[in-house]
Amino acid sequence: MVERKKGAIVNIGSGAAIVIPSDPLYAVYAATKAYIDQFSRCLHVEYKKSGIDVQCQVPLYVATKMASIRRSSFFVPSTDGYARAALRWIGYEPRCTPYWPHTLLWGLACSLPESVVDAWRLRFCLRIRKRGQLKDSSRKQE
Ligand SMILES: NC(=O)c1ccc[n+]([C@@H]2O[C@H](COP(=O)([O-])OP(=O)(O)OC[C@H]3O[C@@H](n4cnc5c(N)ncnc54)[C@H](OP(=O)(O)O)[C@@H]3O)[C@@H](O)[C@H]2O)c1
Numbered sequence: 001m002v003e004r005k006k007g008a009i010v011n012i013g014s015g016a017a018i019v020i021p022s023d024p025l026y027a028v029y030a031a032t033k034a035y036i037d038q039f040s041r042c043l044h045v046e047y048k049k050s051g052i053d054v055q056c057q058v059p060l061y062v063a064t065k066m067a068s069i070r071r072s073s074f075f076v077p078s079t080d081g082y083a084r085a086a087l088r089w090i091g092y093e094p095r096c097t098p099y100w101p102h103t104l105l106w107g108l109a110c111s112l113p114e115s116v117v118d119a120w121r122l123r124f125c126l127r128i129r130k131r132g133q134l135k136d137s138s139r140k141q142e
Helices: 027-050 079-089 100-111 114-141
Strands: 007-012 052-057
Parallel strands (some): 007 052
């Protein structure tokens, strides 16, 4: 890319590190995503003059196996929907949220006090853990 003086690198971060102030019970995940964000930002500045665009995309929920979400919805795009939006953003900002309904949620998260978002997220993640523990124990009983 440096020799050709052009190229694009897209790294996938997460709203877990950028949009919400904390992601309790997902501490390692959120921390690695914060790393990717800053890593991408530094490379963006280093390589801008070489014609290489380094971008960190920050999605919120997308309907994938990892997120355990089967159906897409207005705020949760399918992989195709996300990819279509993602491609349009390559080469623009060093950090972006390509799927516009995610931008609305980002705005909402920023407008609330951090303590409120922290408390909501902790409750939300505790519920996910509880569901997982119940699934585990019923599997063991079977
Ligand atoms: N889905 C969301 O809501 C969401 C939100 C924010 C950010 N992200 C980010 O988006 C990226 C893609 O995730 P996704 O949601 O698309 O999940 P996904 O559909 O489950 O895909 C994850 C991919 O990573 C591969 N993978 C998992 N562990 C691996 C390992 N140890 N070594 C090599 N490959 C491995 C999987 O391979 P196999 O198919 O072979 O298992 C799969 O191709 C991730 O970086 C995630 O953090 C996702």
